[in-house]
Amino acid sequence: MQTNQSSKTALVTGASRGIGKATVKRLCDMGYKVFATGRDANSLAQLQDETQCTVAVYDLQEADAVVALFKQAEQVLGHVDVVINNAGFNSRKSPLVETTLQEFDAQYAVNLRAPYLLCREALKHMLPRKQGYIINVISTVAKRINETMGIYTAMKSGLDGLNGVLMKEAQPNGIKVTAVYPGGVNTAFRAQARPQYMQAESVAYMITQLLTNPADVVVHELTFRPMVELE
Numbered sequence: 001m002q003t004n005q006s007s008k009t010a011l012v013t014g015a016s017r018g019i020g021k022a023t024v025k026r027l028c029d030m031g032y033k034v035f036a037t038g039r040d041a042n043s044l045a046q047l048q049d050e051t052q053c054t055v056a057v058y059d060l061q062e063a064d065a066v067v068a069l070f071k072q073a074e075q076v077l078g079h080v081d082v083v084i085n086n087a088g089f090n091s092r093k094s095p096l097v098e099t100t101l102q103e104f105d106a107q108y109a110v111n112l113r114a115p116y117l118l119c120r121e122a123l124k125h126m127l128p129r130k131q132g133y134i135i136n137v138i139s140t141v142a143k144r145i146n147e148t149m150g151i152y153t154a155m156k157s158g159l160d161g162l163n164g165v166l167m168k169e170a171q172p173n174g175i176k177v178t179a180v181y182p183g184g185v186n187t188a189f190r191a192q193a194r195p196q197y198m199q200a201e202s203v204a205y206m207i208t209q210l211l212t213n214p215a216d217v218v219v220h221e222l223t224f225r226p227m228v229e230l231e
């Protein structure tokens with residue numbers, strides 16, 4: 001069976017911990033050459049030692065840095081087969097009435113603008129090559145509206161819409177696009193530990209399995225949850 005296993009380079013954001021870090025480890029085990037980014041230089045250096053991936057510190061709040069990040073990935077990897085837009089955060093749970101413009105702007109920059117810029121730069125790179133794979137890590141919040149998650153939900157829903165348009169523009173040109181919607185994951189994403197939620201390694205498994213699918217199959221949406229969540 002023909003597969004897309006020949007795609008062997010990947011750019012992963014949010015690689016300093018959690019889902020991104022576990023995804024980089026799996027990709028390296030699968031033989032991918034990986035360019036991994038985040039802000040925590042120490043954690044990234046450790047990851048580089050463990051996996052031989054290339055790491056680079058970039059703050060996704062800076063739009064120029066996001067574009068520079070992709071350029072560096074192109075230089076380091078030669079070509080970019082896979083982009084995994086994983087970095088993201090929720091500043092806190094709070095009713096909309098208590099949220100601030102600063103929180104809105106920060107989440108807009110990291111959760112929506114940065115993946116938009118990386119999708120755009122990836123398209124410029126992948127369209128002439130007529131191949132590539134862009135995976136956007138969204139969240140089940142884009143499917144199920146929760147109170148006290150207003151800004152985060154707005155940004156992830158925005159990314160969901162962007163992903164849908166990207167899919168329609170990219171797929172006719174040989175580029176796969178998948179929206180990943182995980183339910184709760186037990187990471188530093190929230191202050192309290194949630195052992196009943198999925199492990200980052202399990203989510204990384206689900207993400208990287210996408211890359212093992214036959215070349216003639218594209219998964220448009222991948223929704224999965226811990227056993228304690230029904231929707």
Ligand SMILES: NC(=O)c1ccc[n+]([C@@H]2O[C@H](COP(=O)([O-])OP(=O)(O)OC[C@H]3O[C@@H](n4cnc5c(N)ncnc54)[C@H](OP(=O)(O)O)[C@@H]3O)[C@@H](O)[C@H]2O)c1
Nearest residue numbers: 014016017018019038039040060087088139184185187189
């Ligand atoms: N945990 C969940 O329950 C859950 C559920 C559904 C979806 N998700 C999504 O899954 C993705 C990964 O989340 P996670 O659970 O692995 O969270 P995490 O452990 O908190 O990791 C988040 C990653 O994003 C990076 N990041 C945050 N702000 C950044 C910035 N300004 N510039 C560059 N990198 C930044 C962090 O790196 P630095 O701190 O080094 O910058 C870190 O590597 C996020 O998009 C999240 O929304 C999470």
